[in-house]
Amino acid sequence: MKFMTVSLPEEILREEGAGNFSKAKNMIKQRLKDDLPAMMKERLRYELERIDRILKCYGISEEEARKKMFDSITEFSESEYRRLNEIGALDCILIEGKRVYETRFFENLIFLNPEYRKRIKEDEEGKKAKEYLHKRLNELISGDRPKKYRVIAEIRLKPKIEDGKEVRCWLPFPKEEFPIISVKMLSCSHEEYRVSPNETPQRTIYMEDTPREDLEFSVRFEYTIQEQITRVDPEKVLSSEKYEFLKENPPHIIFTPYIRELTSEIVGKEKNPYLKAKRIYDWITMNVRYSYMHPYSLYENIPQFCASNLRGDCGVQALLFITMCRIAGVPARWQSGWYANPIRPGPHDWAVFYVHPYGWLPADLSFGGARRDIQEYREFYFGNLDAFRMIANSQYMGEILPRKKYWRSDPYDNQIGELETESENIYIDLFKHEINIISFEEIE
Numbered sequence: 418m419k420f421m422t423v424s425l426p427e428e429i430l431r432e433e434g435a436g437n438f439s440k441a442k443n444m445i446k447q448r449l450k451d452d453l454p455a456m457m458k459e460r461l462r463y464e465l466e467r468i469d470r471i472l473k474c475y476g477i478s479e480e481e482a483r484k485k486m487f488d489s490i491t492e493f494s495e496s497e498y499r500r501l502n503e504i505g506a507l508d509c510i511l512i513e514g515k516r517v518y519e520t521r522f523f524e525n526l527i528f529l530n531p532e533y534r535k536r537i538k539e540d541e542e543g544k545k546a547k548e549y550l551h552k553r554l555n556e557l558i559s560g561d562r563p564k565k566y567r568v569i570a571e572i573r574l575k576p577k578i579e580d581g582k583e584v585r586c587w588l589p590f591p592k593e594e595f596p597i598i599s600v601k602m603l604s605c606s607h608e609e610y611r612v613s614p615n616e617t618p619q620r621t622i623y624m625e626d627t628p629r630e631d632l633e634f635s636v637r638f639e640y641t642i643q644e645q646i647t648r649v650d651p652e653k654v655l656s657s658e659k660y661e662f663l664k665e666n667p668p669h670i671i672f673t674p675y676i677r678e679l680t681s682e683i684v685g686k687e688k689n690p691y692l693k694a695k696r697i698y699d700w701i702t703m704n705v706r707y708s709y710m711h712p713y714s715l716y717e718n719i720p721q722f723c724a725s726n727l728r729g730d731c732g733v734q735a736l737l738f739i740t741m742c743r744i745a746g747v748p749a750r751w752q753s754g755w756y757a758n759p760i761r762p763g764p765h766d767w768a769v770f771y772v773h774p775y776g777w778l779p780a781d782l783s784f785g786g787a788r789r790d791i792q793e794y795r796e797f798y799f800g801n802l803d804a805f806r807m808i809a810n811s812q813y814m815g816e817i818l819p820r821k822k823y824w825r826s827d828p829y830d831n832q833i834g835e836l837e838t839e840s841e842n843i844y845i846d847l848f849k850h851e852i853n854i855i856s857f858e859e860i861e
Contacts, residue, residue: 418814418828420459421668421717429464436511438468466824467715473846474711475510477518482507485523491536506530521709528708529728546760551794553803558793563644566804569603569855570757571637574834576848578628581838586634587621587817588834589754589809595777596643597808606635611819618815619831634834641860645802647778654691655773662748662771666814669719669829670740676724680744691772693745694780697738698799702786705734712845713829732766732830734782736813739768747771752779753830754809759854764832765806 425433426448432441445461453461477485487493501507506526508519519525527533557563572588591600593615602612607624614620622636665671683700684693708728716722720737723729729737735751742749748771756765767781779802788794814829823842825835833850836843 419667420456420463422671423456423460425460425464433468436513436515438472438512442468463824470712470715470844472512473844474519474715475512475517476520477522479509479516479518482509482518482522486526489523489537490533493536501526519711525708529706542761546758549760550758550803550805554794554797557644557646557801557803558797563646564804564859565641565643565861567639567641567856567858567860568757568807569637569639570755570762570807571635571853571855572834573633573635573851573853574836574848575633575850576628576836576843578632578836578838578843578847581628581840583839584626584628584632584843585821585837586624586626586834587821587831587836588624588634588636589807589831590620590622590636591638591640591754592620592808592811593640594752594808594811596645596802596804597640597806598643599639599641601639603637603639605637606633610636613818617818618812619810619817621809621817621831621835623819628838637855640807642804642806644804645779647775647800649691649772649775649778649800651689651691653774654689656690656746657748657771657773659748659771662750663743663746665743668717669736670743670813671718671720672740672744673718673721676720676737676740677744679724680741683741684745690745690747691775694742694747694749694770694772695799697741697745697747698780698782698785701734701738701741701782702789702795702798705729705737705782705786707731707734707783707787713827714824730766731781731783734786735766735768735780738770738780738782739813742768742770749780750811751813751830752808752811753832755807755832755852756805757807757854757857758805759857762852762854764852766830766832767802 429441429444442465445464449458449461483498486498508522508525509516527537574586574588576584578584590612591597593600611623624634626632683696687693687696704727705723706728707730710730710733713719719733720740723733723737739749749768752769753766755762767779769777769779771777778800781798781802785795785798810830817831821835821837823837826842826845836848
């Protein structure tokens with residue numbers, strides 16, 4: 418996806434910004450008839466796909482958006498609605514002259530404007546999941562020893578595909594990578610399958626089938642995970658020479674002038690690698706607000722977006738941390754899979770950074786930032802990690818095996834699976850996924 422570093426022609430950007438997407442697509446198709454540099458041609462080809470994905474993100478009419486807000490927020494007024502639109506607090510765009518709203522505009526309003534949380538119905542399941550996590554955090558912070566757990570989990574994927582001779586499916590599968598050990602597959606929906614090697618950057622289980630109404634792909638597996646607690650003495654930290662994890666990796670891990678300057682401002686004259694990473698972690702967790710994002714395939718530079726808008730989800734914050742650490746000379750990389758809380762599991766991303774002689778240490782920016790009001794919780798997620806994790810990916814933009822023929826729905830990460838037929842990619846709007854934690858048992 419390095420071609421995403423190529424800027425689109427000004428006239429195409431102008432039409433997209435005005436919501437004239439049909440005209441923009443026609444202009445792209447006309448441009449593609451010219452003799453263009455290879456990267457520009459690839460960028461324009463992908464822009465046709467990207468526009469279709471953008472349109473899928475904005476599927477709520479203004480009438481539906483108004484109803485959602487008046488139905489969900491107590492004592493909500495017309496003047497509030499006008500004010501929120503005026504200040505740009507509601508994620509909406511023009512599409513062919515009509516204002517439409519992003520599918521999760523309401524959730525983002527609540528994330529970014531905490532005063533509204535008191536005026537909506539409380540999420541009971543989310544509250545219980547948070548209490549379950551915080552109980553264990555309190556025990557660890559109070560000095561309880563780290564424990565091991567045996568986890569049984571599964572993922573199910575149900576596509577809505579009517580045509581095609583073959584459906585190919587890649588589901589995430591856990592890697593044996595600290596703090597996960599002893600991975601076992603327990604069952605699979607298909608007799609024939611292929612689990613990629615553990616060293617594959619994004620580990621999957623691959624299956625094939627033919628389209629039918631009741632088609633489902635699923636896998637159930639077991640793994641053991643260790644709570645990760647590290648006590649670092651900064652005076653014992655030495656510089657590292659893991660140069661692979663100090664490089665740029667376009668299109669997202671790029672050392673732009675703004676992020677370079679921001680990193681320099683945050684790190685200052687600090688020389689210690691561990692303390693450099695800590696300054697970066699502190700700045701992100703105290704200044705960046707959590708929000709839902711569009712699919713990552715729609716962004717040209719995710720860390721730049723985060724640093725400019727001061728908002729983003731777990732992966733966006735992790736990518737900014739990784740980029741800034743590398744600029745500061747601290748090796749850092751990606752780690753992702755699931756937040757495997759038995760009450761409410763779901764996809765999740767975080768980062769790891771390297772300090773010698775302690776090795777790779779975790780940094781969960783979104784979990785720390787969401788708990789900025791409780792200092793002990795925020796501090797915990799720098800260098801430590803709870804056991805509610807399933808790791809499937811250790812490299813951003815890593816390959817899956819066998820390679821897909823068509824564009825991936827998420828070309829950078831794999832948490833819920835990928836699908837394609839012999840003729841096209843099956844985008845995320847045409848399948849449903851379900852993640853379940855069957856058991857979570859303490860063993861040590």
